Every structure is written in structure tokens, then in C-alpha cells.
Amino acid sequence: MSKLPFQNLINGDIPVLVDFTATWCGPCKAFMPILQQFKDEMKDKVRIVKIDIDKNEAFANEMGIRGVPTVHLYQKGELKWSASGVQSLETLKNQVEAISS
Structure with a gap:
């Protein structure tokens, strides 16, 4: 992935949560159902x-x-929040709601 398509991806009004992951990463696998529930609810x-x-x-x-896992939350091209490790559903939702309000 190059910087320009990524910049286009994160430039919108809708927040973009980027999950940096790896197939060999145990915590990443544990984070997958939390991300799926987050996606379903949001x-x-x-x-x-x-x-x-x-x-x-x-x-x-x-x-x-x-x-990994590391998550970055972007809105309008700006990094609004970043965290390493498995994050809770509540934390993810709170971060999105904080920048959306």
C-alpha cells in the first residue's frame, strides 16, 4: 500500500479505523471477534x-x-487516536463517538 491511496482512504468525513495485523499474531486473532462486533454495531x-x-x-x-495489533483512527486525513494491543469494544466505540460528535 502506498501513501497516496492510503491518504485518499482516510480523507473522508466517516472515521476510518485501521487495524495493523499479522496472520501469525495470537492477540490479533483474539481481537478479530471484537472488531467484527464493533463493525456490526457501528x-x-x-x-x-x-x-x-x-x-x-x-x-x-x-x-x-x-x-500488532495496533489500531489507528483517522478522520478527515488526521490521526485522531492510536493504540497497541487488543482494545475493548467499549474503547473502540468511545473513540469513534468522541470524534463524531
């Missing part, structure tokens, strides 16, 4: 994008990803 209030750090190593390095 519907069109947020977009979720998964980026495999092994398939996009240069991009992950450019973004400063040092561990």
Missing part, C-alpha cells in the same frame, strides 16, 4: 481497514508500527 458510522504488516512491511514501518 454499521456505516465507521470504516474498518485491515493492513497485514507482513504484506505491507515498508508501509507499516513508515507508519511507525512496532507491534
Whole structure:
């Protein structure tokens, strides 16, 4: 993934949650059902994008990803929130609601 298509992806009014992940990552697998529930509950209030750090190593390095899972929340092209490790459904929802209000 290059910087320009990514910039286009995160530029909208709808918040975009980017999940930096890896297939070998146990915590990433544990995070998947939480992300699915988040997607189901938030519907069109947020977009979720998964980026495999092994398939996009240069991009992950450019973004400063040092561990997985790491999530970044963007709106209108700006990074609004970032966290490493498995996040709770409540935390994800609170972060989106905080920038959407």
C-alpha cells in the first residue's frame, strides 16, 4: 500500500479505523471477534481497514508500527487516536463517538 491511496482512504468525513495485523499474531486473532462486533454495531458510522504488516512491511514501518495489533483512527486525513494491543469494544466505540460528535 502506498501513501497516496492510503491518504485518499482516510480523507473522508466517516472515521476510518485501521487495524495493523499479522496472520501469525495470537492477540490479533483474539481481537478479530471484537472488531467484527464493533463493525456490526457501528454499521456505516465507521470504516474498518485491515493492513497485514507482513504484506505491507515498508508501509507499516513508515507508519511507525512496532507491534500488532495496533489500531489507528483517522478522520478527515488526521490521526485522531492510536493504540497497541487488543482494545475493548467499549474503547473502540468511545473513540469513534468522541470524534463524531
